[in-house]
Amino acid sequence: MKGGPGRVPGERAVDGAPGFTLVEVVVALLVFEVGVVGVAGLVALSGRLLGRAALTERAVYGAQQVVDSMADARPGGPGERAFPGGRLRWSSSDAGRGLRRVRVQAVDSAGRTLLSLTALLSPPGGAARPVTP
Numbered sequence: 001m002k003g004g005p006g007r008v009p010g011e012r013a014v015d016g017a018p019g020f021t022l023v024e025v026v027v028a029l030l031v032f033e034v035g036v037v038g039v040a041g042l043v044a045l046s047g048r049l050l051g052r053a054a055l056t057e058r059a060v061y062g063a064q065q066v067v068d069s070m071a072d073a074r075p076g077g078p079g080e081r082a083f084p085g086g087r088l089r090w091s092s093s094d095a096g097r098g099l100r101r102v103r104v105q106a107v108d109s110a111g112r113t114l115l116s117l118t119a120l121l122s123p124p125g126g127a128a129r130p131v132t133p
Contacts, residue, residue, distance in 0.1 A: 055085045055086065055108055055114060056106075056114050056115065058083050058084055058085060058086075059083065059086060059088070059106035059114040059115050060106075060115060061083075062081075062083040062088045062106065063088060063090075063104040063106055063115060063117060066079075066081075066088060066090050066102075066104050067102055067104060067117075067119050067121070070090070070092060070100070070102050070121060071121045071122075076092055077091070077092065078090065078091040078092070079091075083106070085108055085109060086106055086107050086108040086109055086114060087106070087107055088104060088105070088106050089104070089105050089106075089107070090102060090103060090104045090105070091103050095120055098122065098123055099120045099121060099122060100120070100121045100123075101118060101119070101120055101121075102118070102119045102120075102121055103116075103117070103118050104116070104117050104118075104119070105117075
């Protein structure tokens with residue numbers, strides 16, 4: 001691009017002619033690139049978080065099944081079973097006053113804890129009794 005009379009190429013025209021300098025274009029592209037990289041990072045993060053949330057949901061559903069089945073059955077020992085993406089482990093112990101304490105832990109395939117819960121269960125067919133600490 002050639003400059004007009006008294007104009008150096010790459011400089012903005014003094015007479016108000018439209019156009020941008022090369023420095024302005026480069027700065028604008030850098031700002032745009034930072035924005036695009038930020039959005040790409042957020043998309044990747046949201047994908048990981050959605051995957052983890054789905055895995056936690058499956059773990060909660062499995063833990064609910066374990067606690068429900070132990071509430072309907074006689075006292076059982078520790079156990080373990082798989083669910084899609086991880087494993088559930090549980091144990092049962094006497095909590096006193098006719099109650100049983102059930103502990104359930106869910107871990108993902110990498111061994112990270114997804115959830116850990118403790119439930120107090122009354123005997124099958126019996127009424128729940130309040131527990132005072």
